[in-house]
Amino acid sequence: MKTVKPGGYILIDEAFLPDDSSNDDVLYRNYAFLTHKEWKSLFKDNGLTLLEEQIGSADANFDNDKKAIASRASELIARHPEKRALFEGYVQSQLDEYEDLETNVTAVTWMLQVFGA
Numbered sequence: 001m002k003t004v005k006p007g008g009y010i011l012i013d014e015a016f017l018p019d020d021s022s023n024d025d026v027l028y029r030n031y032a033f034l035t036h037k038e039w040k041s042l043f044k045d046n047g048l049t050l051l052e053e054q055i056g057s058a059d060a061n062f063d064n065d066k067k068a069i070a071s072r073a074s075e076l077i078a079r080h081p082e083k084r085a086l087f088e089g090y091v092q093s094q095l096d097e098y099e100d101l102e103t104n105v106t107a108v109t110w111m112l113q114v115f116g117a
Contacts, residue, residue, distance in 0.1 A: 010048065010112040014039075015056075015105040025104050027096035033105055047115040056107025062098045069094050 004010060016036045017023070023032050034042065043050055073087040080087075101107055 004114050006114050008114050012110045015101065015107050017105055026100050028093060028100050030093060043112060048112040049115060050110060051113050052111035054109045066095060066098055
């Protein structure tokens with residue numbers, strides 16, 4: 001907030017939980033998701049006006065992304081076999097994140113403005 005001038009804009013590309021869900025429903029455990037209601041409250045509490053909300057597509061297909069990640073990890077494992085666990089762990093975390101985007105959380109982009117415009 002200290003880096004945005006009054007009247008300035010903030011663009012957030014994020015994901016949220018449905019209001020009746022909790023992080024116990026999420027596979028990607030490296031991050032605690034807020035509910036839609038919690039995000040909106042956070043914006044209000046921090047002097048932000050929500051100008052635009054673009055919800056991600058419910059029918060998004062991430063198959064090509066997942067294949068590309070797995071393919072690149074395989075290449076890296078071949079070059080650095082001693083780091084197999086690191087690369088496999090990364091692939092699994094990405095697969096979990098995609099699974100959540102397909103089932104547990106909703107992708108969203110918000111355009112916000114600092115009060116005082």
